[in-house]
Amino acid sequence: MIPNTPIRPDRIAADIDALAAITEPGRPWTRRAFTPMFLEGRQWLEKAMQNAGAVTRIDAAGNLIGTIPGTRPELGTIMLGSHSDTVPDGGRFDGIAGVVAALEVARAMRDRGMVLEHTLEVVDFLAEEVSIFGVSCIGSRGMTGTRPAEWLDRTSDGLTLETGITQVGGDPRLSARRDDIKAFLELHIEQGPVLQNDKLDIGVVTAIAGITRIEVIVEGRADHAGTTPMGSRKDALTTAAWIALGVEELARALASGDAHFAATVGEFEMTPNAANVVPARVRMLIDARAEQREDMDRFIDELDRGAAAIAEKTGVTVSVPRIVSDNPPTPCNADLLEVLDAACETAGASHRRMASGAGHDTAWMARITRAAMIFVPCVDGRSHAPDEFAATDDIALGAAVLLDAVLALDSKLQGNT
Template sequence: MIANTPIRSERIAADIEALAAITEPGRPWTRRAFTPRFLEGRAWLEQAMQAVGAVTQIDAAGNLIGTIPGSRPELGTIMLGSHSDTVPDGGRFDGIAGVIAALEVARALRDQGRVLEHTLEVVDFLAEEVSIFGVSCIGSRGMSDTRPLDWLTRESDGTTLEKAIAAVGGNPHRSAWRDDIKAFLELHIEQGPVLQNEETDIGVVTAIAGITRIEIIVEGRADHAGTTPMGSRKDALSTAAWIALGVEELARALAGGAAHFAATVGEFEMSPNAANVVPARVRMLIDARAELRQDMERFIDELDQGVVAIADKTGVTVSVPRLVSDNSPTPCDPGLLDILDAACETAGASHRRMASGAGHDTAWMARITRAAMIFVPCRDGRSHAPDEHAATEDIALGAAVLLQAVLALDAKLQEDS
């Protein structure tokens, strides 16, 4: 038990162990949305929510919500939570830690006999990770009314997303939009090494980075690899390699500032992909992430110029970089950041502000309410991997920060209303 708080680390450890154990046989830790194992995990969470006194429901977007009414429910709702689905072989803590920490906050309030004036809700969002339908954040997009209508017709394994949402208890043709949520807070493992390297307890997240994906097609010419002189070739791979190195150089320059920036050539397809043929075509997909929109705009502009320069140098045709998707950064609520900073001080947690380079449900909840999140350290920054790990003590300290923030919000929101 952490000093001066009713947060119980042993309960957190037991809950994470129990939920993580619900995994595909021989594949720790795999519990993908819409699968039988996911529904089994949902059933476990529903019982845990009910045990703390919450009334549970599945909303129209397929989110599992546990509701503990406040003494003055007309004031609105404070919502806590994350997601319980995983990527394949993806880890025991990504998402799970945030749901269990929210549940522990509800337990701690119960143990103190304390009833908030606002209603408290614990949420497990549906399909935060990329699902079998190829899309993510399905539940939070549904709650924020930002889920594209055409997503419902996406197909996988003989069914559609429309039918899959209905199968988990949602209603894909009814709005799940909410106007009663006054604040949303999410705890998550960092998924990076900064907190561990700096020996800092808590990251107070300033923004969710915008994610832009850019496709480039390089068109060279297939020739015999043994007989075509080096000076006569139009090698698509060599040109693509220059572009990939340019992406890294540009990203490193932008990452040298105060704001978060990263770019990766994450997909790379070459044809004909034969040892004795000069490569004729390469398709590249760049994943770029920026805390500040102006950094992304600079990246796109300089990438366009760089590609033209490389094509002129090599004599190989390169397409104009095409934006496949382009999402702007989502800043967290400044007032909530101040409350979280103060909560860290009250809980005795060292803390720093930092951006998130990964996407989270918080980014979509920020469309409809004040929203913010905190990070807790994870070992060596590893995530989306079987050896992902976060110390129970770190999660418990994060839960203690959440508890202090909820108590402060319960009073502060009344002042602001």
């Protein structure tokens, strides 16, 4: 037990081990949304929530929610949680740590006889990871009224998303949007090495980076690889390589400032893709992430100019970079950041403020309520991999910070809308 807190690391470790055991055979740790393993994990979580004193339900969006009524429920709800689904062969802690930490906060309060004036809810959001339907954050988008209606028609192996939500206990015909949540907090593993490298306990997340995906098409000319002189070629791959290096150089320059920025050429398709043919066409998909929108705007502008300059130099046609998707950054609530900083001090946790380069359910919850999150360290920053690992004591300290923050918010939020 951490000194001066009812948070129990042994319970956290047991919970994570129990969920880790619910995985596809031979594929640790795989429990994707809408699969039998996911439903088995949900059954375990539902029982655990009930054992913590919560009344459980599945909302219309397919989220599992455990509710502990407050003494003054008219004040609204303080919500904690994350997600229990994983990527394929993903990790034991991504999302799971946040659900278990929220559950432990509820148990710790029960152990000490603490009852909030606000209602407390623990949530397991449906399908935060990219699902079998090719879309993510399905539950949090549903709870915030931002899930596109056309998504319900998306299919996977003959199953529609509408049917999938129904099968997990939701009702996609009904609205799940909430207006009673006064604050939402999420604990998550960092999925990066900053906290470990800086030897810090907690990252207080200032913003969730916006994600923009940009497609670039390079059109060259197929020729015989052995007979076409080097000076006569229109090699799409060579031009694409120059662009990829330019993306790397520009991203490094933008990342050298105080705000988070990253860009990756994550998809790369070449045709005809034959050893004896000069490449004729390349499709590139760039994933760019920015804490500040002005950095993304600068990246897009300089990518446009840079690609055009490279095309002029090589004599190969380069399309105007096309924005495939564009989600703006989401700042976390300033008042909650102050509460979390203070909670770190109360819990004796060393901490720093930092941005998240990954997307989270918190970004969608911020559409309807005050929302913020904290990071705990993970070994070598590894995530979405079988060897992803976070120490139990680090998660427990994060849970202690959440508990202190919840107690502070129960008083601070009274009278606020």
